[in-house]
Amino acid sequence: MQKILIIEDDINVREELKELLINSNYEVVALADFKNSLEQILNINPDLVLLDINIPYLNGEELLKNLRKESNIPVIMVTSKNNEIDEVLSMSYGADDYITKPYNPTILLLRIGAILKRMDNIPDSIKYKDLLIYPRQALIKKQDKEIILTKNEMIIFSYLLTNKNEIVSRDELMTELWNNDEYINDNALTVNISRLRDKLEELGYDDMIETRKGQGYILL
Amino acid sequence: MKITSFFKDKLFNLILYLIAYGILLSMLFVFHVSSSLILAFTIVYAFLVLLIFLYEYYRRKYFYKQLFNNLKNLDEKYLISEMIREPNFLDGKILCQVLYETNKSMKENVNDYEFKLNDFKEYIETWIHEVKLPLATLTLKNHNSKNKSSIKEIKKIDNYVEQVLYYARSENSEKDYLIKEISLKKVIHKLALENKDAFLENNVTLEVDITDIKVLTDAKWLEFIINQIISNSLKYYRKDVDSFVKITAFKNEDKTILSIYDNGIGISKTDLPQVFNKSFTGNNGRIINSSTGMGLYIAKKMCLKLGHEITIESKVGEYTKVNIIFYNNDYFAVLK
Structure with missing residues (x-):
């Protein structure tokens, strides 16, 4: 089972996301404490990270920048900021995808699926x-x-x-x-x-x- | 400034000069001065008076002519005080002083409003980001509980919130968008997925015929604009026919045209020129209550900002076709 890490400071969204992903057969871990989030990510070693931009201590973009120095784990940025500049910025820091709230859950699952599929190759037959x-x-x-x-x-x-x-x-x-x-x-x-x-x-x-x-x- | 109106204005001075001349003349007669000296005096006097008037007239004429010319050529007339060279006569100097002072005070006033407006805009933006959080929670909650009844309503709220956001952005900011090369196919793909449920539920078929065409625009803004048009098509479809929305794009040397065509209820001839006006709902708005008349207004505004053109044609009971025209920009071609 593939492991997805949720980094989101709003408890309601976090819990609902967790449920959504568990129902879709993913193993889900969520950070509850955002101190040393980078070390935590590396310890958990997930297959994919859902990263909110507005999190306490270090914001998502900074965290992503630091994470990219250490690892190539796929990251989807999740945010309520709906503008092109933030999207381009996140992508340039190395995000694999960018989704704005309130996202359509099926689309979110599709994006996750697409990125994970890209990671393991599709066989010819x-x-x-x-x-x-x-x-x-x-x-x-x-x-x-x-x-x-x-x-x-x-x-x-x-x-x-x-x-x-x-x-x-x-x-x-x-x-x-x-x-x-x-x-x-x-x-x-x-x-x-x-x-x-x-x-x-x-x-x-x-x-x-x-x-x-x-x-x-x-x-x- | 006409010379006649100048003399009319100076009539009192002229009369005074004449009176002075009369008094002097009578004095000269009383002292029996020779008539040739009187003539010489008259000529010198008349010449000097004329000189005074003409000098006064021409320096004013020159100044005001320049002032009105500048005023005519200025788009922003309030900048006139920056365009005056200070004249050498007193009333002109006073005029300049007054203009300068009023202008300064107006600038302060405008600044004040600009500041307040920006403040308000910033608040609106933060508020929107905040309100999106509970919306996200609600969407996920509904999805998880398999109770899809509220999802439609939540989506509506999201659309309205989005409208406010883009309205605020299109009103008064220059830095909120980022122009780059965008694939039309990708934009339409994203919008199709987002509106999938509405298409299926209303039984409206979506046909997309777009090859790999790229345009220079801001992706988020364009998504918003097209979404307004598609949601209109999904609102005003006809139930008695096989409804469809057809999205096509075509490119030639100087422009790309994206067309969104639907065979919906159409827009009447009298309403058509007004659909881009603020708060205009027209006939169709009265049939369907959920019209705010803001969608197309904001869409048009954003198109103008981005340098695109948006046009609409329609026939009642037959079709509506909206074109978005992207002009190819040499500037970006050079940049590449």
Whole structure:
């Protein structure tokens, strides 16, 4: 499980963030005391840091500057200051991303996911059961048979695959699609999923994607 | 200054000179001075009087002509006191003194207001940063509790707060934005994600057709501007058709045009010229109550500051199309 460190001085936001990230299957640590925050970060050694700019003692930008001298841990700056200058400044100090409050939680999760994914490489092909999936070519192979997916279908299938054996809501799928510049509507999603099912059926997997009423889909 | 009006003004002096001349003349007659001496005296007297008047007239004429010329050419007329060369006659000197004093007092007054306004603006900015914190907490709380009913309302509050922020910024500051090369595709992508729920909920399709076009602007400001336009499209869509919003961009040598087209309820001909006015809500505002008439007003203002142009065309019951025009700037081309 990947470890995320929250550095945020407002207790309410901190607790809610913690809950959000725990629900999304991350291990979460939060700093409660901001003295020696740099040493604390290095001791905890997280996979990613969510860093608020306005924190006591040393502000976020200074902390980031000092942290960059020691380590390359991915950092997302979180702030209520919505202007370009602060963003450019943070980026120049070495932040990996910059989000302004009040952030949309799904977008926050997407950004975190994107940065963590960038850290570990995406393999050319993924094996699932006796299928070989090539995300970049949008191909699924089974021995000598192969099917070609459209871009949308591939995005949906990849997302279900990374969250296999878990229920994925339509909203999550939608966010993932929109995040890949595919601004489709509700009907189109339904159509895409049924096409994807048809294609999987050709490979002999009739019920690979199951519908869970009122909750979403699950890849079995 | 016309010569006739000058003499009219000096009529009293003229009469005095004439009276003096009359008295002197009668005295000369009483003493039986020879008529040729009287003639010579008259000529010298008339010549001197004329000289006095003409001298007075021309030095004034020169001064006032310059003053009015400068005044005409000045954009900021109150700067006139900086543009006067002090004249050598008393009433002109007095005028300069008065102008200088009133100007000084006005400057102090304006400074005072500027100071107060800046103070207020700073307070508004801090207040907005503060209010965003509880908004963030509320958003997260709602998300975690799976109770999405309030999220829409929170988003609305956030939008209004954002409007205040950018209104304050567009009003009176020069240093709040940073121009750099921005990818239009990225900006639209971000806005699409932010407005995803509203698009899906209202069943409005989003079509984006933008290749990799870059423009010189401030990303945050541009996001705000486009967001105002998109939220209008999402407010004024038609329920009886397949609603869509289509965002396209096209670039030629001297400019880039970003178009946001929707097939919504449109804007009537009489309202159209006024949509960028402050607090204008028009017909559509009466149909939908949540109009403040500030969104497009602020958007236009920000466009002006950034040096972009914003135009709108529409037909009732058919479409609305907003164009944002970015002019290519040679200055930045040189910088690169």
